[in-house]
Amino acid sequence: MSHPNPVSGVPSGVLLVDKAPDMTSHDAVAIARRSLGTKKIGHCGTLDPMATGLLMLVIERGTKIQDLLMSEDKEYEGTLTLGATTSTQDRQGEILEEKEVGDLSDEQVDEAFGKFTGAFEQIPPMVSAIKKDGVPLYKLARKGKVVKRDPRPVEVHDYEILRTELPEVDFRVKCSKGFYVRTYAHDIGAELGCGAHLSALRRTRSGKFTLDRAVSVETLKHGDREDLFKAMISLAEISLMRGA
Structure with a gap:
């Protein structure tokens, strides 16, 4: 599915991705940038290309808590x-x-x-x-x-x-x-x-986040944009999760 870029109304929060092997964390960010239609995006904690698993993408105002999320176990x-x-x-x-x-x-x-x-x-x-x-x-x-x-x-x-x-x-x-x-x-x-x-x-x-709510790279590439927005964890929910 092709995604116009950028779009208005992109929600703020965290999108959990199950990174596939043989891709960099930067690759995952580039895919998400296109799929979500936003330039304001980053990731929490680099995974080596060989590694798979939980990659946390911070989107829009979610980038403000990037350092906080990266500091967790x-x-x-x-x-x-x-x-x-x-x-x-x-x-x-x-x-x-x-x-x-x-x-x-x-x-x-x-x-x-x-x-x-x-x-x-x-x-x-x-x-x-x-x-x-x-x-x-x-x-x-x-x-x-x-x-x-x-x-x-x-x-x-x-x-x-x-x-x-x-x-x-x-x-x-x-x-x-x-x-x-x-x-x-x-x-x-x-x-x-x-x-x-x-x-x-x-x-x-990573911290309170697990793979339970992570989307696959295939879903990130080809999934419906609105479904990806729904998969995101809002800043309000993150605040509750962390007991803030």
Whole structure:
């Protein structure tokens, strides 16, 4: 369905999207901008192209609460693959080193995860949107440059190991804002002595928002504009959800 752009009467609020794999968060914003007929739109928390799941789009006056919504805790489900480290800390990078995984027990795996709970510091990956002297790190990484990154305080509130079939481990993690699940996988692999990279990732929650009310990318692309407006969460409802 083609959408004229822009239109008047676009409601303010948040639209939850279940991001598809192999697209950027910016791609999702561009699709929504056309489909909703508005230029005033942003997203809360970048998802890597590989990742799927909850992407929160803030629309019209919803952009005023973008920082507030981005500051909330997140929940992810992921898979890490042991035995190989990569240049991006996920499966989309080049393999840097491969090691024998060995016969790790469930207890050893759980113990490694347990080392990364509570408050600790993470060194952000080179392939990230963090800026060094005004330039995003991922742009420097593309040129083969590696720069010193300062550790950042993060917190893991809870984790659960869902499946262990070596070399793969499925997990769920509840964490603070600014947490890199890729780095989490990488660091757990280092702790186990065989290395690891993140091979799958899905964001399932951000603050009070879950995938229950999310629309698919296909719906975002081809759905009726009025139906998309109805799917949005109003600023009044968000205020109630957050207990404001």
